[in-house]
Amino acid sequence: MNSFTLSRRNFFTGALGVGALLTTTACGSTGGNATSKITWSTWGTPEEGQRFKKFNSHFKADNPTIAATLQMVPSYSDYHSKLLTQLTSGTAPDVFYVGDDYIGKFVSAGVLMDLTPVVEGADAKVKLDDFNPALFGAGRTDTGIFALPNDCNPDVFWFDKKALAAAGITENPAELAAAGNWTIETFLAMCAKLAAKGLTGAMFWNYWSTHWSWVAANGGQVFNAAGKFVLPEDPKSVAALHSLADAFTNKSFTVADTLPDGSGADSLFVSHKAGFYVQGRYGIATAEQSGTKDDYDIAPWPTVSGKPGSSGVAASYLVINAKTKAPAAAKTFVGEFLCAKGQTLRLADGGNAVPSVKGADSVVLEGNYPAHAKSFLEMTNTGFEDFATEAKMPGLSSDVSTAMLTMYQGKTSASDTIAAVAKLMEKAV
Numbered sequence: 001m002n003s004f005t006l007s008r009r010n011f012f013t014g015a016l017g018v019g020a021l022l023t024t025t026a027c028g029s030t031g032g033n034a035t036s037k038i039t040w041s042t043w044g045t046p047e048e049g050q051r052f053k054k055f056n057s058h059f060k061a062d063n064p065t066i067a068a069t070l071q072m073v074p075s076y077s078d079y080h081s082k083l084l085t086q087l088t089s090g091t092a093p094d095v096f097y098v099g100d101d102y103i104g105k106f107v108s109a110g111v112l113m114d115l116t117p118v119v120e121g122a123d124a125k126v127k128l129d130d131f132n133p134a135l136f137g138a139g140r141t142d143t144g145i146f147a148l149p150n151d152c153n154p155d156v157f158w159f160d161k162k163a164l165a166a167a168g169i170t171e172n173p174a175e176l177a178a179a180g181n182w183t184i185e186t187f188l189a190m191c192a193k194l195a196a197k198g199l200t201g202a203m204f205w206n207y208w209s210t211h212w213s214w215v216a217a218n219g220g221q222v223f224n225a226a227g228k229f230v231l232p233e234d235p236k237s238v239a240a241l242h243s244l245a246d247a248f249t250n251k252s253f254t255v256a257d258t259l260p261d262g263s264g265a266d267s268l269f270v271s272h273k274a275g276f277y278v279q280g281r282y283g284i285a286t287a288e289q290s291g292t293k294d295d296y297d298i299a300p301w302p303t304v305s306g307k308p309g310s311s312g313v314a315a316s317y318l319v320i321n322a323k324t325k326a327p328a329a330a331k332t333f334v335g336e337f338l339c340a341k342g343q344t345l346r347l348a349d350g351g352n353a354v355p356s357v358k359g360a361d362s363v364v365l366e367g368n369y370p371a372h373a374k375s376f377l378e379m380t381n382t383g384f385e386d387f388a389t390e391a392k393m394p395g396l397s398s399d400v401s402t403a404m405l406t407m408y409q410g411k412t413s414a415s416d417t418i419a420a421v422a423k424l425m426e427k428a429v
Contacts, residue, residue: 038329040095041071042316043079047285048352055345059336066329087111087321094324095333098147098317100385101207104138104392106319107146113320114144118331125335125342130357135315137385138392147317148338151346151353153280154313154379155209156298157202158287158370162272167193169275173299174372180307184217187276187302188243191252194275201252202276203265206401206408208386209312210278215240216310216384217301227389229425232418241407241414248408255408280314281376282352284369297370300379313383315356354380393428400424 042052049072056068071093073079080102086092098106106112119128131149139147159173169190176182191201204210212222220237224230231237247253256265256277268274270290277283287296301311318337320330336342340359347353347363354364354376364376390397400421407417 036065036326036329037067037069038094038324038326038333039069039071040333041073041079041083041093042097043073043076045074051346051351055337055342058345059333062336063332066332068329068333090323092321092323094321094326094330095337096319096321097150098319100137100315100317100391101397103147103317103319104388104390105394107138107141108392108394111322112146113322113324113327113330114146115148115320115331115334116145118334119145119148125332126339126357130340130359132356132380134381134383135313135356135385137315138388139317139319147319148334149315149356150318150338151343151356152313152315152380153282153353154376154383155213155278155280155301155311156283156375156379157301158269158277158279158283158296158298160269160272160275160277160296162292162295163194163199163275164190166272167197167199167275169193172297173302174297174375176306177299177302177308177375178372180305182299182302182308183306184243184302184304186306188247188252190275191247195250195252200254200268200274201247202278203254203256203259203268203274204278206255206257206405208390208397208400209314211241211244211400211404212384212387213301213311214244217303218243219304223387223389227387227428229389229422229428232422238414238418241418245407245410245414245417249410253408255405258405258409280352281354281364284350285352287370288350293369298372298375300375308378308382310382310384311379313380313385315385389428390425396424396428 052070052072056070059068073082076099080099083092083096118124119126135149135152139145157173171186173182176186194201215222215231215237218236218240220231220240221234222229222231222237248255259265259268265277266286266289269277269286272295277286287293290296300308303309318334320327320334324330338357340355340357343355343357343360344363347355347360348366350367351363355361361377365373386397390400403417403420403424406412407414412420
């Protein structure tokens with residue numbers, strides 16, 4: 001998965017054009033000739049682009065009759081609007097990434113190929129059973145598998161040992177978690193100490209994983225098994241939203257998205273001015289920027305009991321344009337890209353994500369960094385993707401985050417925010 005730092009920073013502009021997708025059928029596709037040329041597209045930084053170019057080279061060596069051309073889009077917020085324009089004009093790539101906050105909309109629009117044949121059959125490069133089933137989210141429906149997770153990123157608690165020490169905190173969150181003593185009470189007490197020293201307690205990106213992971217950590221429920229939004233009816237969930245609002249308004253927590261240029265979350269973290277920074281494996285690059293990466297480690301979300309629970313796992317998806325003129329080559333590319341070998345190629349050597357399939361876990365543990373890197377795998381195995389009920393509705397996830405932001409900024413109460421979100425969720429029923 002590409003950097004979600006970029007994606008979440010530009011989250012609110014990302015809904016552009018969704019309505020157009022749902023009211024317009026895909027008019028065609030690109031993809032070169034019918035048998036051997038395909039284009040594929042994703043977003044990402046130049047550094048991430050180098051990894052994809054490396055994959056392309058290996059793919060060409062293993063599949064000399066297929067020419068795969070990469071189209072990189074630097075900005076996540078620009079990526080989907082460009083893709084929607086391409087789908088409308090019949091110039092969309094044969095294979096492309098889709099973010100987890102968009103996948104339900106693309107599936108509903110009927111512009112994606114059913115990928116079931118890619119993961120079934122004796123010749124399949126990657127099998128359906130190889131994937132972590134929790135990662136499919138809205139990409140899998142009763143009628144087919146329209147998106148396969150490229151890889152994923154559990155939102156872990158990166159913590160700065162130097163900042164904690166400056167606040168007089170002697171306990172190590174990762175060691176507390178290993179002992180079953182990493183409680184919400186302890187975490188909030190640490191953030192209060194950090195704030196008292198003029199440091200930022202914890203920084204969160206404003207998106208579904210932040211809201212719903214906090215509810216889950218507090219023993220609450222967001223949706224029931226039938227997909228109904230039940231948070232307002234669950235006392236533990238309501239209490240969780242109130243405590244989340246309190247932590248932001250008393251400055252223990254900070255919304256990373258709204259920090260000013262020049263004093264952003266990365267800058268605060270590498271300069272030892274924040275205790276916790278909630279993000280995925282791409283945090284390795286942030287820690288390396290400090291020049292003292294061993295000052296940083298990771299821990300899971302704290303819970304009421306202190307024992308690790310379930311929390312959000314962000315994912316991106318690889319899909320095939322339903323109108324591709326080179327379906328066989330596109331399927332071959334998807335299989336090679338998502339199999340254990342392909343994911344290892346893309347994610348080794350300090351890569352920015354966690355594999356979505358069995359057989360590639362070693363890339364996460366290589367180099368023994370961070371010290372508790374095993375938490376990435378454990379949190380992926382026990383985590384959850386964006387709920388399908390929310391993800392399938394165009395603009396709903398971003399609308400919920402907009403409502404949450406007003407609460408985080410102290411402009412609305414937790415009770416009013418819950419009522420507003422419940423009203424938004426009615427759209428999804």
